[in-house]
């Protein structure tokens with residue numbers, strides 16, 4: 001039977017076999033959400049990049065299709081995006097009809113931007129004869145075009161990662177591109193290379209405002225080492241991006257865990273959704289799984305939230321399971337240095353609602369396996385941090401893997417905690433996604449128990465809900 005291997009995620013997208021990395025070409029079109037991705041169809045490591053393909057009607061259950069884009073004389077196929085060319089601005093479709101256009105990097109002697117189009121809902125693609133549409137300008141890292149339609153300036157806008165900065169390009173037809181501006185040389189962090197940018201226009205919760213957000217993936221220099229995603233909020237006028245952040249306080253991490261990278265958003269949707277590659281370049285090639293390697297994160301709905309005059313990303317996971325099994329417990333008091341235990345599944349979620357009057361400032365939960373391995377999450381209000389300990393289970397495949405993974409709470413008073421566990425990952429969402437941490441774990445046994453503890457002062461919980469989720473694979 002497939003999808004039954006020990007560490008195989010049951011709630012997250014994985015390919016049946018072989019390697020994947022970045023999500024690519026995310027676009028909604030005629031009832032389907034498309035998920036293309038970096039793909040080696042023949043082996044379980046990062047080489048010979050193609051675009052693989054999967055579709056979903058609910059952003060949770062996925063069906064894997066064949067190869068969408070394969071290497072050619074210009075090179076292998078690196079990351080990029082896709083849009084619906086509704087009005088046939090490209091002229092690549094028949095009169096009066098539109099279709100899908102993919103914009104991607106050809107990785108050959110140099111990196112250049114190319115396009116391809118599909119007339120059959122993304123199942124087959126034809127590369128444009130005049131590729132590349134943006135030839136290389138002697139920049140070594142020149143990749144990962146993310147394109148969207150900019151309403152106010154009535155043009156397609158591309159954001160492109162160029163090593164230590166982002167370049168913006170504009171086009172009336174997805175074929176002829178004009179350089180617009182550059183952004184970012186003066187900003188941290190430049191220890192690593194900038195990759196996979198995205199430009200979003202997100203609603204600010206509890207207001208009628210919308211603000212621009214520039215997403216940048218960096219490799220390496222993440223908050224816990226290795227690759228990670230950060231963002232700037234600001235304004236975009238169709239030519240230039242102007243950030244709100246001053247350079248010294250510009251670092252806002254989208255996810256403070258170790259395993260959320262190259263995340264980008266879907267095009268052509270009403271609300272904004274994104275997905276990340278659930279891995280880290282520090283050890284992506286040696287994580288102990290086969291015959292596949294790497295999963296995507298859960299899809300998350302994005303918005304902005306204003307805290308103390310500053311704007312922060314909010315991400316809420318999409319879980320569509322109509323047959324889930326839910327068990328709830330109400331009004332639980334846990335005394336100092338004691339724990340309460342609950343039986344849980346290793347493919348499910350735990351939701352805690354903390355009482356507003358709870359005095360505990362150091363508390364947390366442990367996921368315990370049937371071999372007594374412990375994966376502990378601890379929140380520490382005095383330190384303004386939360387930490388996931390993944391020092392148990394399989395860890396010796398990379399010295400960068402066993403970690404105490406720390407995230408800042410940014411003064412957040414945690415009232416709600418959602419933890420989604422899926423055999424080899426834990427995703428933590430605090431206060432409905434105001435702070436998020438995504439991490440891989442490789443238990444030798446099976447997670448069977450949840451223990452909730454408090455270190456100082458009693459912890460009062462209004463509600464604990466343990467949910468068993470069904471596998472998304474039939």
Ligand code: FRU
Nearest residue numbers: 022038078079143195196262
């Ligand atoms: C990010 C990345 C991209 C590149 C792709 C290659 O993880 O390095 O910049 O296009 O992966 O697979």
